[in-house]
Amino acid sequence: MILRTPSLFLRLVTVLGLVLAAGAGLLLATAWTSARLAADQAYDRLLVGAALQIAETIASDGREITVDPPFSAFETLGLAPRDRIFYKVVDPADALLTGSADLAVPVDRSRLAEGPLLLDAAHRGEPVRVVVTGRYVPDGPKPGWAAVVLAQTREARSALAGDLTAQASLLVLTMTVLALAAVTVAVRAALRPLAAIEGVLAGRGPNDLDPLDVAVPREIHLLVTSINHFMGRLSGHMAIMRRFIADAAHQIRTPLAALSAQIDLLSSEADAVRQRALVARVQERSAELGRLTNQLLNHAMVIHRARAVALAPVDIGAIARRTLIDAIPLAGERVLDIGYEGPEEPLPIHGDPIALREALANLIHNAIKHGAPGRLTVRARREPGRIVVEVVDDGAGIPAAEWKRVREPFQAATGGAIGSGLGLAIAAEVAAAHRGEMRFETRSHEGFAVVLSFPAAEAA
Known part of the structure; x- marks a missing residue:
């Protein structure tokens, strides 16, 4: 009974297609991550630049600290027209100098000396990108770091990341489709020797058990060798069967003919003495024929067991x-x-x-x-x-x-x-x-x- 399974071609193409799909998925995830990183880097530079411009306007006359945010800082951030800007400036005592008092972003003054600090937060229920930078005020009422907190919504960043991801995805999907087409052609070409073997076997007669003489790749050479070995064994078994049939026909025909002749003589013999002699000869011939038959069967059995047991x-x-x-x-x-x-x-x-x-x-x-x-x-x-x-x-x-x-x-x-x-x-x-x-x-x-x-x- 031959169990039907999906074709080797479909199985190979399916497996390779799944591998390509997994690779494409990994590339798309990488593209999305890289696009978000690139968008953040581009807009973070603008955000840091604007925060530094605001920090440069922080000043003190010894009695109070003032700040005058320049218009150019907000103009730079206007390159993202769909985003909203929130900011606040606080003195070293955390007193609000200007901006939105509800911009609840903690300020770690111990890290302001290291430079601008970028982080993600939420303001008024929206995700925002925040930069915190500072300016040291030595001659204020309380010497220390005044801080600038500048936040921007993420709409432009997300839009840019989406555009970059869409472009990368189009490229990845195009390459995946082309690769799958190439794999299909390559698999069909690689399986062509199997089709050649099938054609050679289909074109043979029932008694043609000669070894296959076809050029095959190294990978299926063992398959062809196994087929040739099997055909050699089958040819040997068929030769044994033909030999047994020929031997049996040749060896049994003569004693059967002699036995038949003696039975004919016995049926026409009236003399009792000669009948007994003929009966004895018939019995002797029958015993010899039985012995010959048993030996023929035993001979075939021995040859078969030598190959099979x-x-x-x-x-x-x-x-x-x-x-x-x-x-x-x-x-x-x-x-x-x-x-x-x-x-x-x-x-x-x-x-x-x-x-x-x-x-x-x-x-x-x-x-x-x-x-x-x-x-x-x-x-x-x-x-x-x-x-x-x-x-x-x-x-x-x-x-x-x-x-x-x-x-x-x-x-x-x-x-x-x-x-x-x-x-x-x-x-x-x-x-x-x-x-x-x-x-x-x-x-x-x-x-x-x-x-x-x-x-x-x-x-x-």
């Missing part, structure tokens, strides 16, 4: 003992010395117990049916870094000239019966899947041995 620590000695015990009934009424030799402690390897049991079962079955006339021994032992399991019988064994050939599927040793030829191939493939090996040995004192050798679990 993760190996885990198993005791190959215990598997060998159990498999040998299960195979004892195959000897039937024959007098056969069957034994197991191995240590009591576990012999661990990394393996698939089902595949290992199938490999040993085939070796033991071959030894019982086609090899051992009197003795069969399964032996397990530890060697440096390896675990070895061998199936030894006292029969003639397989000629050395055929050792390589009999490892291939359906290549039975000389004199093999119908349906043989898969047991050794299964064992060889299981050994290879476990990073081990299968070899044959002819021993003068024992007979013929099939040896499976695997890396020990601690060594692996």
Whole structure:
């Protein structure tokens, strides 16, 4: 089931658009702050200049302090026609010399020597910008600092800050729109290799599993490599399936035809003795056909598990003992010395117990049916870094000239019966899947041995 999600293009454009929107919002906030600061700086210079002009007119004749605010001071502040001006001048004793007595802005005379002091306040319910400056009067009735408090409403400042912000906002929004358009084009261009891959895959036939041969950026090279790896695995599985179907069709067709012919003969045979002989042959052929079918299925299972099942620590000695015990009934009424030799402690390897049991079962079955006339021994032992399991019988064994050939599927040793030829191939493939090996040995004192050798679990 394929879960549909928003397209990668829309997701990228959306994420980048959100990033641009966040950046634009930050720039607009910065522009508003900078515009207010610039407006305050411009009008603060006018406000300080006017306050200094008023302070320069403060004088004393020894008996009283006077002040004569110049018209030019207020004319300077008239550059902001929508704003209102409030002021007051107080002597060192805080007595009002002129101006608005209700302009309630505290005067800190300890800081007047440092120069004009700017601050924000409220007057008559309106926000105002205030400057406080002073003039030292040494010869007045009470020597000290006379103070000038000059306040101006903020309408012009706010209007200037708004104009500056609007201009900056227009620029920021224009750049954001252009950047988003550029991002859209860039993302579409960056995703073009994916569209090329899609086109290549869509144009392929159902059996075309060759690796993709397209030029892609480094960032999606791993994706293409993964696709090629998957297609390689799929091609391998399909090859196994085709091989299994072909082998099954080829190997089963002949015994089925022979079985059908014998059934036809049986149906037309009137002699009771010959009927019994034909029934025996039909039963024998059926058993061989069943064995062949089981081996075909087991072969396919072993190949599949070699690719699909993760190996885990198993005791190959215990598997060998159990498999040998299960195979004892195959000897039937024959007098056969069957034994197991191995240590009591576990012999661990990394393996698939089902595949290992199938490999040993085939070796033991071959030894019982086609090899051992009197003795069969399964032996397990530890060697440096390896675990070895061998199936030894006292029969003639397989000629050395055929050792390589009999490892291939359906290549039975000389004199093999119908349906043989898969047991050794299964064992060889299981050994290879476990990073081990299968070899044959002819021993003068024992007979013929099939040896499976695997890396020990601690060594692996």
